[in-house]
Amino acid sequence: MRFTSTFAALSSVMALAISASSASPAADRRSTQPSNQVAFVTNCTSTSDQPVFTIALDDGIRSQEYHSYVVDAFNKRGYTPFFFTNGDNYDCLFKYRHEIKKTLKHGQALYGSHGWAHPNATAISLEDWERDIELLELAYINMGLGRPYFYRFPYGEHNDEHLVKLKERGYLAAVQWNQDSYDSWGKTKHEILSMLRQDLRSPALPKNLLWLNHETQDVDVKQGLLNFEFKHMKKLGKKYVDLPQCLNYNGPLFAPPTEKERQLASQLPTNDCKAFAAAYDQLPGPKGRKSL
Numbered sequence: 001m002r003f004t005s006t007f008a009a010l011s012s013v014m015a016l017a018i019s020a021s022s023a024s025p026a027a028d029r030r031s032t033q034p035s036n037q038v039a040f041v042t043n044c045t046s047t048s049d050q051p052v053f054t055i056a057l058d059d060g061i062r063s064q065e066y067h068s069y070v071v072d073a074f075n076k077r078g079y080t081p082f083f084f085t086n087g088d089n090y091d092c093l094f095k096y097r098h099e100i101k102k103t104l105k106h107g108q109a110l111y112g113s114h115g116w117a118h119p120n121a122t123a124i125s126l127e128d129w130e131r132d133i134e135l136l137e138l139a140y141i142n143m144g145l146g147r148p149y150f151y152r153f154p155y156g157e158h159n160d161e162h163l164v165k166l167k168e169r170g171y172l173a174a175v176q177w178n179q180d181s182y183d184s185w186g187k188t189k190h191e192i193l194s195m196l197r198q199d200l201r202s203p204a205l206p207k208n209l210l211w212l213n214h215e216t217q218d219v220d221v222k223q224g225l226l227n228f229e230f231k232h233m234k235k236l237g238k239k240y241v242d243l244p245q246c247l248n249y250n251g252p253l254f255a256p257p258t259e260k261e262r263q264l265a266s267q268l269p270t271n272d273c274k275a276f277a278a279a280y281d282q283l284p285g286p287k288g289r290k291s292l
């Protein structure tokens with residue numbers, strides 16, 4: 001309720017922030033990006049003198065244990081993690097609807113979209129990819145949150161058509177990364193730390209860092225990779241900012257759904273993610289366009 005009533009006020013802040021960001025130095029690379037495409041972001045556009053970093057974690061929610069570990073690891077330092085969640089990847093997102101709403105409400109965690117089932121966007125049809133992102137939009141709408149504004153491409157794989165579609169669907173940015181944590185490369189912690197140490201002492205290291213991590217990986221949750229990143233960033237004088245701050249963005253994370261979207265979302269079963277997707281596929285209308 002509060003969200004809906006504050007949306008109008010917040011959306012004007014959002015418009016200002018996004019247009020302001022297009023004038024920032026880090027956005028210059030994007031200046032050639034056609035205006036019919038969503039912003040494609042790989043680094044913080046923060047103009048603060050102090051170097052900043054942020055970490056966004058993909059592919060979850062894997063389990064309550066993994067999610068809580070990450071949230072606590074950030075919160076105990078006064079940081080807020082950003083999760084690019086999937087609907088049906090390691091586990092079914094509906095199981096965590098209370099967790100997501102609770103952490104959002106208390107400012108403990110922030111959320112965006114990593115699509116429904118983690119496809120490589122360039123390996124499937126545009127229509128199938130739109131279905132994948134629409135399923136997660138409807139899931140978030142069903143949870144009472146709305147349509148997500150921020151998306152991260154699985155594997156970073158995409159083309160211009162995807163950026164156009166994201167813009168049409170009301171997304172504000174595709175947020176990728178400029179520092180891989182290597183946590184999903186199937187390497188040992190020792191190997192990962194050695195690769196990271198090399199990156200972090202390179203003269204080419206960007207001033208600001210936008211990290212790719214995964215909530216689902218043992219090296220993050222059980223073996224202390226996140227702690228290494230936090231400590232090393234501190235050593236390099238980089239201050240943690242949350243993802244919206246990294247993007248100079250002050251608005252909401254979700255757009256209010258239309259009545260049609262709300263109705264669609266409410267008629268799909270949410271006890272099981274496979275049943276949710278199967279019921280969606282039975283609805284009349286083209287794939288990925290049913291809610292529009």
Ligand SMILES: [Zn+2]
Nearest residue numbers: 058059154155
């Ligand atoms: Zn992923």
